[in-house]
Amino acid sequence: MRLSIPEHKKFVHEVVVPIRWGDMDAMGHVNNTIYFRYMEIVRLDWLLSLGRGAAPQGQGPVIVNAFCNFHQELRHPGDVRVRMYVANPGRSSFETYYALSRVDDPDALYASGGAKTVWIDHGLRKSVPLPEELRRLVGEGDDTPAP
Incomplete structure (x- = not known):
C-alpha cells in the first residue's frame, strides 16, 4: 500500500522513532502493541510542543478509543516515520490519524491508525471543553504534510 494523505485531515506533526530490538516479538517483526x-510518541510530542502535555492534577487529553491497520511488517533495524493528522474538533474531543512508514521506504504505508482524544478534568474525572487555541488549531488549515 502506498502512503497517501488522508482525506479531510490536517497534518500537524511528525516524529522519527528508532525501531528497537526489544520492539520485536518471537515472529521476528515489531509486535502489534x-x-x-x-x-502515542508522536501524539505526546505534538501536545508537548503546544504546551499541552499530560497534567494528572489538571486538564488534559485521554484516549477513548484507538485502532490500527497493519499493512506491512516493520522489522529491526530501521526508523519509523510517524505522521500525525487531526480532524473534527468537537466540544471536548477531536480525532487523530497516524500514518507509519519507514525512513528508508518513505512512500510505503506500513500501518495506519487513529484515536479519539477527549479533553478531561482529571480531578473531576469528566470531559471539559477543548481549550479554544487547540480547537482552532485542529479545525483550521490544510492537510498538506511537512516536506
Whole structure:
C-alpha cells in the first residue's frame, strides 16, 4: 500500500522513532502493541510542543478509543516515520490519524491508525471543553504534510 494523505485531515506533526530490538516479538517483526506506542510518541510530542502535555492534577487529553491497520511488517533495524493528522474538533474531543512508514521506504504505508482524544478534568474525572487555541488549531488549515 502506498502512503497517501488522508482525506479531510490536517497534518500537524511528525516524529522519527528508532525501531528497537526489544520492539520485536518471537515472529521476528515489531509486535502489534508497539505500533500503538509509536502513535502515542508522536501524539505526546505534538501536545508537548503546544504546551499541552499530560497534567494528572489538571486538564488534559485521554484516549477513548484507538485502532490500527497493519499493512506491512516493520522489522529491526530501521526508523519509523510517524505522521500525525487531526480532524473534527468537537466540544471536548477531536480525532487523530497516524500514518507509519519507514525512513528508508518513505512512500510505503506500513500501518495506519487513529484515536479519539477527549479533553478531561482529571480531578473531576469528566470531559471539559477543548481549550479554544487547540480547537482552532485542529479545525483550521490544510492537510498538506511537512516536506
